[in-house]
Amino acid sequence: MTTAFIGKSVRRTEDPRLITGKGTYVDDVKLLGMLHMALVRSPHAHARIKKINVSRASKAPGVVAIFTGADLQGQLGSLPVGWVLKQADTHTKYDMKAPPHPPLAFEKVRYVGDAVAAVVANDPYLAADAAALVDVDYELLGVVTDGEKATKRDAPQLHTEAPDNTCFEWDVHGGDYEGAAKKAQVVVKQKFINQRLIPNAMETRGVVADYNTGTNQITIWTSTQIPHLVRLLFAAVTGHPEQSVRVIAPEVGGAFGSKLYLYAEEIITGMIAKNLARPVKWVEGRQENYLATTHGRDHITYGEICGDKDGTITGLKVTTYANLGAYLSTFAPGIPTVLFGLMLSGVYKYPNVSCKVYGTFTNTTPVDAYRGAGRPEATYLVERMVDAFARELARDPVAVRRKNFLPPFKNGRAVATGVLYDSGNYRAPVDKALEMFDYKAFRKEQREARGSGKLLGVGFSTYIEICGMAPSAVAASLGAGAGLWESSTVRVHPTGKVTVFTGTSPHGQGHETTLAQVAGEHLGIPMESIEVMHGDTDRQQFGTGTFGSRSITVGGTALVMSLKKVKDKMRKIAAHQMGVPAKNVIFEDGKFYVEDIREKSMDFGTVVGEAYNAKNLPPGMEPGLEATSFFDPKNFTWPFGCHIAIVEIDEDTGQTRLKRYVAVDDIGNVINPMIVDGMVHGGIAQGVGQALQEGAVYGENGQLVTGSMLDYAVPTAEDVPSYETARTVTPSPVNPLGVKGAGEAGTIAASPAVMNAAIDALAHLGIRHLDMPLRSETVWRAINGAKAAKKAARSATATAARSGRKARR
Amino acid sequence: MPIQTQITVTVNGTRHTNPVEPRLLLAHYLREVLNLTGTHIGCDTSSCGACTVLLNGKAVKSCTVLAVQADGGNVTTVEGLAKDGKYHAVQQGFWDKHGLQCGFCTPGMMITAVQILERNPNPTEAEIRRGLRGNLCRCTGYHNIVEAVKAAAAASRAGGRKR
Ligand code: FES
Ligand code: FES
Numbered sequence: 001m002t003t004a005f006i007g008k009s010v011r012r013t014e015d016p017r018l019i020t021g022k023g024t025y026v027d028d029v030k031l032l033g034m035l036h037m038a039l040v041r042s043p044h045a046h047a048r049i050k051k052i053n054v055s056r057a058s059k060a061p062g063v064v065a066i067f068t069g070a071d072l073q074g075q076l077g078s079l080p081v082g083w084v085l086k087q088a089d090t091h092t093k094y095d096m097k098a099p100p101h102p103p104l105a106f107e108k109v110r111y112v113g114d115a116v117a118a119v120v121a122n123d124p125y126l127a128a129d130a131a132a133l134v135d136v137d138y139e140l141l142g143v144v145t146d147g148e149k150a151t152k153r154d155a156p157q158l159h160t161e162a163p164d165n166t167c168f169e170w171d172v173h174g175g176d177y178e179g180a181a182k183k184a185q186v187v188v189k190q191k192f193i194n195q196r197l198i199p200n201a202m203e204t205r206g207v208v209a210d211y212n213t214g215t216n217q218i219t220i221w222t223s224t225q226i227p228h229l230v231r232l233l234f235a236a237v238t239g240h241p242e243q244s245v246r247v248i249a250p251e252v253g254g255a256f257g258s259k260l261y262l263y264a265e266e267i268i269t270g271m272i273a274k275n276l277a278r279p280v281k282w283v284e285g286r287q288e289n290y291l292a293t294t295h296g297r298d299h300i301t302y303g304e305i306c307g308d309k310d311g312t313i314t315g316l317k318v319t320t321y322a323n324l325g326a327y328l329s330t331f332a333p334g335i336p337t338v339l340f341g342l343m344l345s346g347v348y349k350y351p352n353v354s355c356k357v358y359g360t361f362t363n364t365t366p367v368d369a370y371r372g373a374g375r376p377e378a379t380y381l382v383e384r385m386v387d388a389f390a391r392e393l394a395r396d397p398v399a400v401r402r403k404n405f406l407p408p409f410k411n412g413r414a415v416a417t418g419v420l421y422d423s424g425n426y427r428a429p430v431d432k433a434l435e436m437f438d439y440k441a442f443r444k445e446q447r448e449a450r451g452s453g454k455l456l457g458v459g460f461s462t463y464i465e466i467c468g469m470a471p472s473a474v475a476a477s478l479g480a481g482a483g484l485w486e487s488s489t490v491r492v493h494p495t496g497k498v499t500v501f502t503g504t505s506p507h508g509q510g511h512e513t514t515l516a517q518v519a520g521e522h523l524g525i526p527m528e529s530i531e532v533m534h535g536d537t538d539r540q541q542f543g544t545g546t547f548g549s550r551s552i553t554v555g556g557t558a559l560v561m562s563l564k565k566v567k568d569k570m571r572k573i574a575a576h577q578m579g580v581p582a583k584n585v586i587f588e589d590g591k592f593y594v595e596d597i598r599e600k601s602m603d604f605g606t607v608v609g610e611a612y613n614a615k616n617l618p619p620g621m622e623p624g625l626e627a628t629s630f631f632d633p634k635n636f637t638w639p640f641g642c643h644i645a646i647v648e649i650d651e652d653t654g655q656t657r658l659k660r661y662v663a664v665d666d667i668g669n670v671i672n673p674m675i676v677d678g679m680v681h682g683g684i685a686q687g688v689g690q691a692l693q694e695g696a697v698y699g700e701n702g703q704l705v706t707g708s709m710l711d712y713a714v715p716t717a718e719d720v721p722s723y724e725t726a727r728t729v730t731p732s733p734v735n736p737l738g739v740k741g742a743g744e745a746g747t748i749a750a751s752p753a754v755m756n757a758a759i760d761a762l763a764h765l766g767i768r769h770l771d772m773p774l775r776s777e778t779v780w781r782a783i784n785g786a787k788a789a790k791k792a793a794r795s796a797t798a799t800a801a802r803s804g805r806k807a808r809r
Numbered sequence: 810m811p812i813q814t815q816i817t818v819t820v821n822g823t824r825h826t827n828p829v830e831p832r833l834l835l836a837h838y839l840r841e842v843l844n845l846t847g848t849h850i851g852c853d854t855s856s857c858g859a860c861t862v863l864l865n866g867k868a869v870k871s872c873t874v875l876a877v878q879a880d881g882g883n884v885t886t887v888e889g890l891a892k893d894g895k896y897h898a899v900q901q902g903f904w905d906k907h908g909l910q911c912g913f914c915t916p917g918m919m920i921t922a923v924q925i926l927e928r929n930p931n932p933t934e935a936e937i938r939r940g941l942r943g944n945l946c947r948c949t950g951y952h953n954i955v956e957a958v959k960a961a962a963a964a965s966r967a968g969g970r971k972r
Pocket of ligand 2: 202253254508908909910911912913914915945946947948949
């Protein structure tokens, strides 16, 4: 099939404004009479608020108002949770505990960064000055930051509602793991730490709120992935009528899951604007962002894999402590359960899976989705354990993977965790990756390099992810508190120009380009005639937003539905005017033709004109040309792939560098390969960052030690190489575009690939396991420890041999 | 009233004279006083480079320069890169090679790239990566940023030969 736009690397229509400095991000919004807000945040991880004294601060220059949690207690409500695990669902032991989460704390603070007061001034510098003058008297309480230790009897308790700091116990059992382990010839056990990460979208969060006393309208500009849900939740929490709240997501400078929630600051800024009847702006500082914006991952897992000596894997078992932070962020309970536990079958046919997850509260920043969200954690375990299993058997990791792959399927396949994959061919990306990477030659190079102080290693990771969030009924049965369908409107204007309104809300993914490609393809008009609008609740119909690699799978399908409706109407008009039945009219090259009589046609613009002038429409047809659709998918989509990482470790210093990276992804059909490659690149860098250098560290007292960009190592251009990407194509049967979603793949596969590579480089020294991140010190200690152990073993054997000789004498 | 100092700065070819607080950062001067919001602020520790501008021909992190230090100086921001309705080779490279996603790091990235190419019109990939080390991007994984800088270098060299 030849296409005009689909499958083409069209340059992005977003870019001209962004490369000239004309994009409008939240901090670029300026309103007449706008005030600036600074938040007073707790410096303690756990404390009772005894007294807040604002008298010094309120006398400071430029201060307009100060609000404490107590001042606004009745207005702000409690931050909601949008994913509720209930006993009624088969995976959940008891109804999860959802303690109140006041946007401004008024009794207790539970993590460093918990906001206690808001200072509003007529200049941002003066607001910050005055915030420093608010005196808060705290009574310090015990602190726990470790997600597993939090469950111990003597741990400090965060919420009376959640005994043992446990929010939920969730499990999934497929087959009979214990039985399989008993029969297995090999069982490998390993503890894994999937360290806490800080998302680090380059734009921090920010909110501007305006209140119109005449119309009672609150307008909120916020850096978010979900403007419609923010409006809904804002209205639900504050009681301000939903129809009088407008939420605008302007240009959003990256998010990666960290802007996927209703945040305290959205409520606080909005309600203070309402109280003062003035526009108010709050822009998060970076160090503030590290405390106040959600973190990701933070799992402690005990893993087990079992199977037979011929390389057949028969089962997998994990017990995970998922640190949720001090309060539940909007989707927090869904991430380490549904998006993690249900993914533990990987691309494999092992029939026995057992997973138990404890979600726990600690005195740390709340944890929620971060790129991949649950799937990187699951893939990390599966792929590292498959490697460990292969190593235990001294078998090749690729061969063991191949032996255990699910066979190819086109339309639905259930796996041990109980979920139904859409379509898959798991050997294909492995084969392709091995065409790009000469495995044999590498093994030779690896052996030869060993004497030179350079340790080379190769790591493989296959993966599967769950995308296209989500079939609403399935999601609801698993805890989702909202429908997860998506919407679109296609408005064809009288001149033939088109506006597409999407309920998705991009933050770097290039939806304006990709959706225009889809619309241009269907309507046969140039992309310049199409504008894609998003991120404004007053302009678009309700939509869910952008996360979980759902925008093209669910939002794109909603768009195709509207395009079809528009075309159908146009076909009817053309048929009517050309005097033939509609079924005899075909649309091609921007024209409506009568089948078999090519000279009889009406072009796109003419038919649009007819729809609006309404002089001669089919009987009963309404004038105008616009369609709206809501699409709820029948299943998720399940992209997969195979990534290969090659690392080089300096034997003397432990410094570990990524030398080469090959990524073969199967995300179904592709609309814009250039954009997809870009997302894969970015994802890989984040996954590599986790493996080699990133990690949020809390001190015992709950202070975030990695509290600024100086201490948290976001990868730079020098830390990563260029990447080699390719694709195989297994179209998804669950949507008409055959797409699967591309936003998270790189992050999911990269961390295990890099870690497997590092272990491959070190295994000959006897090193079997390391946790992320592979800082030089970690690796250096491991190398030296392993060498010392070898030496000790050698001298022990020598001594034994000597004494053996003596004894014989 | 806080103390104010008068400064005169030429930004993208236009002279501006304004009273400013001595503690005002150049980044805030550009964004708040001159309303040139293309220069972004991504951190508070001089780490991210989103705020990079050219000050007297040198790439600086404008969050780490006081506005008063720029008094009498010459500043180029992202808004000043295109000339006579034509993109700078670096802008063109970023567009053609998909060197940006969310676009937040992009203004600072491009200004740094301009400086890299001014100092070395034919940089290797390693030199480009070294030069970009002070600018963080979370979206692109740097791959296409490097490609964009390479493309800009090639285009500038070709343009130079034509002249
Ligand atoms: S804002 Fe200047 S370096 Fe980050
Ligand atoms: S393009 Fe988003 S941070 Fe670089």
